[in-house]
Amino acid sequence: MRPFRRVPAIVLAAAIALAGCSGGGGREGGGKGPAQPGTSLQAPVQTKVDLLAPPVEGAGEVPEFRWNAVPRAAVYRLAVLGSDGDPIWAWEGTDTSVTLGGVPGERERGEGGPVIVEGSSWSVAAFDAKGAVVAVSVRRPVAP
Amino acid sequence: MAPAKVRMLRSLVAVALLTLSLGVGHAPAGAAGPAAFPPGIWAGTAVYGGSVSSTTLYATGTSGVEFGLEVANGKVVSGTIEQNGTASATTTAAGGSAAIRFLGSLSGAANLVVAKGTFTMKGMVTIPGAGTVPLDVSIPGGGTFSPSRATCRVVVGDLATGARAAQQAAGFSTTVDGDFVAVRKEGPVTEETRLVDQYVQVLTRILDLAADRPSAQQVVDLTVDIDELNAAIKAGIQCVGVPPAFQKGLADPVFGKAFRSLLQRVIDEPSDYAPEDLLRILASAIRAGAVGAAADDQAASQKLLTEYEATTIQKLNNLRNAALGAIKAKEPAFAADEIQRIWSIYVQAQQLGLSTLEKAAFDALEKLGEIKEV
Secondary structure: OOOOEEOOOOOOOOOOOOOOOOOOOHHHOOOOOOOOOOOEOOOOOOOEOOEEEOOOOOOOOOOEEEEOOOOOOOEEEEEEEOOOOOEEEEEEEOOOEEEOOOOOOOOOOOOEOOOOOOOEEEEEEEEOOOOOEEEEOEOEEEOO | OOHHHHHHHHHHHHHHHHHHOOOOOOOOOOOOOOOOOOOEEEEEEEEEEEEEEOOOEEEEEEEEEEEEEEEEOOEEEEEEEEEEEEEEEEEOOOEEEEEEEEEEEEEEEOOEEEEEEEEEEEEEEEEOOOEEEEEEEEEEEEEEEOEEEEOOOEEEEEOOHHHHHHHHHOOOEEOOEOEEEEEEEEOOHHHHHHHHHHHHHHHHHHHHHHHHOOOHHHHHHHHHHHHHHHHHHHHHOOOOOOOHHHOOEOOOHHHHHHHHHHHHHHHHOHHHOOHHHHHHHHHHHHHHOOOOOOOOOHHHHHHHHHHHHHHHHHHHHHHHHHHHHHHHOOOHHHHHHHHHHHHHHHHHHHHHOOHHHHHHHHHHHHHOOOEEOO
């Protein structure tokens, strides 16, 4: 872990502990794995995306993700990571809720698609129309 | 007895029979049920009957109901319902019995079917002191009903749900029920055709985009279409013949392979793409299930993830150098734009678990003075 701050004024205090900022090789070896769930994404902004649902435990394999709207947000990007840090699912859109896989409803037996597993986590970042970050969430754990 | 009083007592018996509300006549609109008729052509039967009573009225009857309907896209596109039976009613002043009939059409939603038609009663009313008088009434009627359980082949429910609620709300005791069973007679040919067409269109579009070097926005738009197709397949996965290659719904290997060919085409010649574009395209592939933990081919997925991450890092380093050059050249506006882009890449790398890219972006921001150790 490497304490850091953004110049000139914004100190990303809560984000300091985020793993992966302290070096490591990532996919090609030597990586330190995914960032710790519960810590914030690091960004040049202090506005937060408040995550509303699902609960950390008992979310089911195909939960609906919901968060509060953020002023100036033109698009939200959501990503769900597995316990190994690999992406399970990603999404972008203007809504403030989406079901894992993009299709609401229970999965039928044998139906494919992404599912939540133990140790998964998810986050949402909001971007303005020019692509600049306007708000980020914590990386929230979620388990079925 | 005065003719006016005879008419009044006859009407009273008619109202008593109506209170029984056999069939769907006069049943109020109910809420959508927990199940829905799947797409197809359905034939249903029910035995509808029971009694309704209060301190001044008793009505009882039984009837048979037959209905048929066609469902497509969650809507009842056509249908008819017919009920025939007998009923009797007694009040404190008169009594009678009648043959009852409801004939109507069906519309509405697959989870809340609407019946509209005509309710008729033909029979006799016995009035003490006046003898027997004929009863012949025909009035508009209607109501709603919903399945309680549905499979691809059989749907069950109760036609009397709304009628009972109305009877109880009016203060009557009721034993009326109308359990129905409906069997699917034919599959929805149009629905199958539509689904196959939609599948082919999306697959063709993936391959066309792969040939044309798509923009990031085109790929994002494509994932929206894939979501819609997945939703259509999910809706019909049990009851509609889905395309043979798409039996696994959201994790279709044909789509995954086609989408990965698109990704490979982009990354083989990445010069036209900004690093943000590459991340959006990669995220779209993850969304579509072509890359990431849900992908059917993990080796191909990992290869693409690695290639995209490495190429994005190269482009990120170009951004960093451009920003450093702008700072040196005292072009702060340009530098600020480039730094903002690096921040966006950094955030997305964190989100997508691209730890090598994340570190590269962090290092770039540190070198640009955006982040400093404290």
